[in-house]
Amino acid sequence: MIRFSDYKYERPDIEKISKEFDNLLEKFENAKDVETQNEVIRQINKLRNTIDTMGTLVNIRHSINTEDEFYKKEQDFIDENEPNFQNLVFKYYKVLVNSRFRKELEGKWGSQVFNLAELQLKSFSEEIIDDLVNENRLTTEYDNLIASAKIEFEGETRNLSQMFPFIESKDRDVRKKAYEAYTNFFEENESEFDRIYDELVKVRDKMAKKLGYKNYVQFGYDRLGRTDYDSKMVANYRKQVYESLVPVVVELMDRQRKRLGLDELRYYDEPLWYLTGNATPKGSPEWILDNGKKMYKELSKETDQFFKFMVERELLDLVSKRGKMSGGYCTIIPDYNSPFIFSNFNGTSGDVGVLTHEAGHAFQSFMSMDYELPEYKFPTYEACEIHSMSMEFITWPWMELFFEDDVEKYKFSHLSDAINFIPYGTTVDEFQHFIYENPEATPEMRKSKWREIEKKYLPFRDYEDNDFLNRGGYWFKQGHIFQTPFYYIDYTLAQVCAFQFWIKDRENHEKAWEDYMRLCKAGGSLPFLELVKLGNLENPFVDGTISKVVKPLKEYLDSVDDSKL
Numbered sequence: 001m002i003r004f005s006d007y008k009y010e011r012p013d014i015e016k017i018s019k020e021f022d023n024l025l026e027k028f029e030n031a032k033d034v035e036t037q038n039e040v041i042r043q044i045n046k047l048r049n050t051i052d053t054m055g056t057l058v059n060i061r062h063s064i065n066t067e068d069e070f071y072k073k074e075q076d077f078i079d080e081n082e083p084n085f086q087n088l089v090f091k092y093y094k095v096l097v098n099s100r101f102r103k104e105l106e107g108k109w110g111s112q113v114f115n116l117a118e119l120q121l122k123s124f125s126e127e128i129i130d131d132l133v134n135e136n137r138l139t140t141e142y143d144n145l146i147a148s149a150k151i152e153f154e155g156e157t158r159n160l161s162q163m164f165p166f167i168e169s170k171d172r173d174v175r176k177k178a179y180e181a182y183t184n185f186f187e188e189n190e191s192e193f194d195r196i197y198d199e200l201v202k203v204r205d206k207m208a209k210k211l212g213y214k215n216y217v218q219f220g221y222d223r224l225g226r227t228d229y230d231s232k233m234v235a236n237y238r239k240q241v242y243e244s245l246v247p248v249v250v251e252l253m254d255r256q257r258k259r260l261g262l263d264e265l266r267y268y269d270e271p272l273w274y275l276t277g278n279a280t281p282k283g284s285p286e287w288i289l290d291n292g293k294k295m296y297k298e299l300s301k302e303t304d305q306f307f308k309f310m311v312e313r314e315l316l317d318l319v320s321k322r323g324k325m326s327g328g329y330c331t332i333i334p335d336y337n338s339p340f341i342f343s344n345f346n347g348t349s350g351d352v353g354v355l356t357h358e359a360g361h362a363f364q365s366f367m368s369m370d371y372e373l374p375e376y377k378f379p380t381y382e383a384c385e386i387h388s389m390s391m392e393f394i395t396w397p398w399m400e401l402f403f404e405d406d407v408e409k410y411k412f413s414h415l416s417d418a419i420n421f422i423p424y425g426t427t428v429d430e431f432q433h434f435i436y437e438n439p440e441a442t443p444e445m446r447k448s449k450w451r452e453i454e455k456k457y458l459p460f461r462d463y464e465d466n467d468f469l470n471r472g473g474y475w476f477k478q479g480h481i482f483q484t485p486f487y488y489i490d491y492t493l494a495q496v497c498a499f500q501f502w503i504k505d506r507e508n509h510e511k512a513w514e515d516y517m518r519l520c521k522a523g524g525s526l527p528f529l530e531l532v533k534l535g536n537l538e539n540p541f542v543d544g545t546i547s548k549v550v551k552p553l554k555e556y557l558d559s560v561d562d563s564k565l
């Protein structure tokens, strides 16, 4: 049995690859028939998959142990050479979309790769290379600033993520102090965050204008590969959230207030669900993994096969250890047809989330491995999250395995939290539209606009006497706003789809599973709204979808006596 540790890394020979790539492109352009072009596409796919495989092996091994000198050096090598490689793909896209056999090629490979290639071409030109480098440098500055946080709390120096157990404390005094200490870090560095963001907004606006866009908004959408919806549809979607979902969340927050026995629910009370504490898994990481095996064996033949493959080949790196990077992700190693899951278990319900959410991503990619085109192995972000968020709900019947007596607590907070998240995601989105439509706004104007939008979508939010948060500084901690503009509403769009799987699965599991499998197998071969249709899901952009979807969820939550949890 071959294991992850046997997956062989060899430093890619960039010169050789570039030459090979250029030869293939020449062959493509001179092709007298479509069959020759199909053959070149196959060879280019192979070459790209091999380069991806090498880059991914380095990324994974470096993130598992940042102290390993060999992979640290290889990571630098990959980072330095990535732009060269992107440039090759860019050249390939140019000849691909201009092929005189385009119609036949679309017939064979599907239109989606052409749609994606065209957006890539539209959103790049040599004129913006320096600006892109600048953008990268600024987002790295943001990452470094976040990672630099050293918070003195209860006698120890902690980073931002180490503050969360205290922020969720059952003791109101502790969580208030912890949240204040957490916020202080952002306030102390306020001018740095303001400067980095201001420079990011300006450089993005400049690039958009160089490429002929009115402002960054459409450029941002194009960079995300959004081929079948626009900012007007998204604005109308936010309106639906405001009208149909915000009132439900206001009610849920009031239930939380009562459950916690408080007169006022302050911002630092929101992370605590129950006076008796939040739901946690009842065993060690090995025990959680064993229960995961059992769950996926019972769920379906395909998930059983998938999860056994992951475990046998050691494609899960779950626990924290010295030198390991923080966070979690799922990626794929194309030449080995292998997904990979990386996480840092910390004893919270998030550990089970890794085995449902990240495994949902991994399962989709496992089901899409047969696609030769690298573009089709994962769909665009908003569609990607449907698989992961829906798996969280489809696996509900097995949650007792992990949470035992806490299972009702887990289910109630999981579903409520998913609903509560949507108005927040909408706040982030509306804010970013303001930002890029008004690139000249000052940092003060930006913050006060944030607070104004927060009051609209999160009317219950009470920052008490926290001056920084009252001035509109909450979003500094939201990395997406700095790193990938307009990527965030995606989670909410996917959540509205995942809710439909929650509903369908309770009505008819076989039928829901069939729809889910069809969606996984389609990978990224279709744009978002066509995938939605393929999964027999209602389009989140259509008026009425949100109110229809949220109704049975609310009925379920209303039927739970949460005062007993």
Ligand SMILES: [Zn+2]
Pocket (backbone or CB within 6 Å): 357, 361, 385, 388
């Ligand atoms: Zn995800």
